[in-house]
Amino acid sequence: MNTQPEIGLLADPNTFEHGVPHDQIAALRAESPVVWQPMEGEPGFWAVLTHADVVKVSRAANLFSASEGGVVLENLDAASLEMMRMMLLAMDPPMHNEYRRPLSEPFKGKIIAGLEPRIAEISRELMADVAGRDSVEFVHEVTSGLPTKVMGRLMGLPEADWDLLHSLAERQTSGSDPEIVGDEPDYSASIEMAMYAIEFAARRRSEPPREDLTTLILDGEFGGQPMSDVDFGSFFVQIVTAGNDTT
Structure with missing residues (x-):
């Protein structure tokens, strides 16, 4: 008799071995648009499967x-939970709003509007690097580098450091992926990135302000408090990792 607990379709990594099983997920959505998914070694999670419910x-x-x-x-x-609650992603309103507000309008108005030509230039450079090759691993060799380079431009980071930060961001979001970190899980990337950011913040405070995201963060107030270099380190990890993972 099999006493192993059933693993939910969406909780089982084998489900996605050959790509996203759209037909199976559609059938699950039709049957149970909100469904509990048991996990191996953990209690599980609720999967919300319709757009309207996600909104x-x-x-x-x-x-x-x-x-x-x-x-x-x-x-x-x-x-660990208390540490996670210091992240923007794990904040609820009103704290979440207080941390986002200093960046929202200036970020959109001052910085994003003039960024499109540079994004196009970076994209052309990435494509030129692999032009003429017979085989290209497009995700890792082309597209995965774009978000970090864009974030580097947004934050005014030295171009010489962009590849390092891309590597750290990949390790941060893929800490247990053997294709990224090898046979042993690697959870140190966030610490390395935070230390880089703390040193970067201290250096930038001694320089004239620039029209970039780093100046907005260092000069802003978050939750009613100015941003310390240590807090900037934590914030930096979230922004760069999220940008690399979702942009």
């Missing part, structure tokens, strides 16, 4: 919390 969940912070249990599938110990 509802994302906007109803009074009912669905990012802070209460964090934003990972695993159950965290108290200390």
Whole structure:
């Protein structure tokens, strides 16, 4: 008799071995648009499978919390959960709004508007690097480098450091992926990135302000407090990693 607990379709990595099984997910959505997914070694999670419900969940912070249990599938110990709650991604309103507000309008108005030509230039450079080759691993060799370079430009980071930060961001989001970090899980990337950012912040404070995201962060108030170099380190990890993972 098999006593192993059933693993949910969306919790089983084997589900995605040959790509996204759209037909299976569509059938699950039709049967149970909100469905519990048991995990191996963890209690599990609720999967919300319709667009309308996802929108509802994302906007109803009074009912669905990012802070209460964090934003990972695993159950965290108290200390790890408290650390996660310092991340923008794991904050609920009103704290989330207080941390986003200093960046929102200036970020959109001053910086993003003039960035399109540079993004196009970076894209052409990435394509030129692989032009003429018979075989290209397009995700890792072309597209994965674009977000970090764009974030580097947004934050005024030295171009010589962009490849390092790209490597750290990949390690941060793929800490247990053997294709990225080898046979042993690697969870040190966030510490290395934060240390880089703390040194970078200290250096930038001694220089004239620039029209970039770093100046906006260092000169802003978050939760009613100025941004310290240590806080900037944590904030930097979130911004660069999120930009690399989603842009």
